Amino acid sequence: MIVLTPLDEAALTRLLEAAEAGADPLEVMPPVGGPPGWTPARRAAFLAFHRARCLDPATAVERTWVIDTDGTAVGAARLEPHGDAVEAGIWLARTARGRGIGKQVTALLLEEARASGAERFIASTTAGNHGARALLSGTGATLTAEGDEVAADLRLSRGE
């Protein structure tokens, strides 16, 4: 069963373990210099990134959830308000990809977005990210490409 667990310090520890075990740092956070892989600097930056963006009320800009499948963390989902829109993001550990989890998580994020009162659900990805593009077009969103960037925009009508 797939559950979105709101991020807290305990969930953040589990999320870092999932990221280290199954994702590249560049898939899950902004670039940090140094040799490839999960260096101590990147582990620290991962924790600082989520504390600043979600856990610290003084700086928080988004809600983040750990994606749990049968109690195990396999990735993260987020919603960041931008005016009347919320921007969504998802990443999954490699072993969890291509099994329909992204689709279920997208449905859960859409429910959260509607419940938050947002009028639009937006997201961005890159042209080569076929999984993310399939997920976003599956919601009915309009996808617009500009160079390598693909922007998705879906008007939310509540109660649908």
Ligand SMILES: CC(C)(COP(=O)(O)OP(=O)(O)OC[C@H]1O[C@@H](n2cnc3c(N)ncnc32)[C@H](O)[C@@H]1OP(=O)(O)O)[C@@H](O)C(=O)NCCC(=O)NCCS
């Ligand atoms: C992108 C991502 C969230 C997709 O989630 P997922 O669980 O792998 O996707 P699902 O299994 O739910 O598949 C959803 C749809 O995408 C398609 N799809 C999934 N991976 C695909 C791939 N690599 N190439 C083409 N289509 C793909 C599926 O066939 C399915 O299509 P359908 O609705 O027509 O059946 C996940 O692969 C991931 O975390 N990737 C790495 C991080 C990332 O790129 N995040 C997004 C950044 S914008």
